[in-house]
Amino acid sequence: MDFAFRPEDEAFRAEARAWLEEHAGDAQDRRSWERVLGKAGWIGLGWPEAGYGNRTVSLTQQVVWAEEYARSAAPARSGHIGENLLAPTLIAHGTEAQKARFLPPIATGDELWCQGYSEPGAGSDLAGIRTRAELGADGTYRVTGQKIWTSLAHEADWCFVLARTEPESRRHHGLSFLLVPMDQPGRVEVRPIRQMTGTSDFNEVFFDGAHARVEHVVGGEGAGWKVAMSLLGFERGVSTLAQQIGFAAELGRVVQAAVRSGAVGDPVVRERLVRQWAELRVMRWNALRTLGRAGDAGAPNVAKLLWGGWHQRLGELAMQVRGAAAGAGPVEWSPSAPYELDEAQHLFLFSRADTIYGGSDQVQRTIIAERVLGLPREPKGAV
DSSP: OOOOOOHHHHHHHHHHHHHHHHHTTSOSSHHHHHHHHHHTTOSSTTOSOOOSSOOOOOHHHHHHHHHHHHHSOOOOOSSHHIIIIIHHHHHHHOOHHHHHHHHHHHHTTOOOEEEEOOBTTBSSOGGGOOOEEEEOTTSEEEEEEEEEEEETTTTOSEEEEEEEOSTTOOTTTTEEEEEEESOOTTTEEEEEEOOTTSOOOEEEEEEEEEEEEGGGEESOTTOHHHHHHHHHHTTSSHHHHHHHHHHHHHHHHHHHHHHHHTGGGSHHHHHHHHHHHHHHHHHHHHHHHHTTOTTOTTHHHHHHHHHHHHHHHHHHHHHHTTGGGGGSOSSOOBTTBSOOOOHHHHHHHHGGGTTTTTSOHHHHHHHIIIIISOOOOOOTTOO
């Protein structure tokens, strides 16, 4: 079960590989790298429409680009939230004016985005959000509330925010999907959250009367839940196949560590290594099976369950094969470098979050049970 790449796909692969080899070192930071990608036309390949400064290619060529990017030494992307989440949502639900305003700067890498969904009291329970947006007489919304776990908010120019625009509404009713500029001193504050890895990839975001224009409500006022759920459907796709290439590279490094340490001689360790390899193949086949299919209920939830647990178990295995040496840092401790981790230690610590962010495993199972299998809803207040 695999793609049958055509000659034109392989020609596209050669073009992508050659370009990445030539340009991967061109950028000094991630923002400038987005502009390099945009100038060369590599942003927006998967959009269902062209003409916004992007070009579109076939589904198999989107897979080719994702695979080649994952195999290259290119920097981590900062623009994927705008490119892969907001842009398809605007194409599906936005006005022509919204598409004309926001899609071109995403395609050129000039504007970066973050996602304002989760809140301290509404993480996986997105319908419980309390951030509110009040429409003033001047036609401008004032957004007040707090978002959390907001990836790349410290780099973003804009945030798409799910907020309550009907004051007395409850749950998924009365929500709107607003596009909010981040450069509003005194009205928008970003506070990085330090993780176990010592890095700060996500943030708290505080809105204190932040302005959002009425023409920047996507889908119309009160349609926020529909638009937000549509956006979540774009989180799967060719990117899952690229993710698996990264997983395969990590698994290869764990196998090498097991050989170096002699842990591969333990039959239990060998069994775990083989199981990780086999499960990764299953994830690839599942991704290929569902790729490009619309209306496949539960597909993204199953995919999240598969890769979240797999990656977490790989992090645990990375520590097991190294034995006691896994507890020592890569450099001697010093006041200037008190918290250094090597690659395997970072994998272990960061993967602890894999079964939580993007919807916890418990939430994924509930969705599959209720919306796919048709089982009775979980009673309110159940523990």
